[in-house]
Amino acid sequence: MDAMETETLERTDTDERVDDGTDDDAPKVFHYVKKNKIAESAVMGTHVVALCGEVFPVTKSAKPGSPVCADCKRIFETLKT
Template identity: 45%
Template sequence: MPVDSSTEPGGGTSTLDRELEELLEREQVDEGDHDRFAHYVRKEKIVESAVTGKPVIALCGKVWVPGRDPSKFAVCPTCKEIYKSLAE
């Protein structure tokens, strides 16, 4: 019987992380869109991407490999709205 690691302390990834990983495997990386906005992504995923080259998934669902300075771009309005709703 498989163990749900999201319920075990310190174990595995949460359900959301697993769903995002599955989405990442299905989605194609879009070239260009990430040039328009800075997106919200978990810090540890940015670090992992820098080391492995693996694409990340922003709160808005955007999938890409980070490589530019996000401070030079406006924040993605969808990411900003989602982040704000999570903080409430």
């Protein structure tokens, strides 16, 4: 059985962002979603479902070292075994 391919993506919920008075709109955490759904979401504007259950459209990709949703990370670790 092949392991599920995932990437991290922005969580777009406004309650995940902290208004610190700057114009930085970077998300607080990124989520794992099925890799084959990323391009479709980015082009068509459809929503993706993260491993943790969050639903959102793809608007940004995570950069190396970006914070990852703790629930997504925990779930992904269980899928690797």
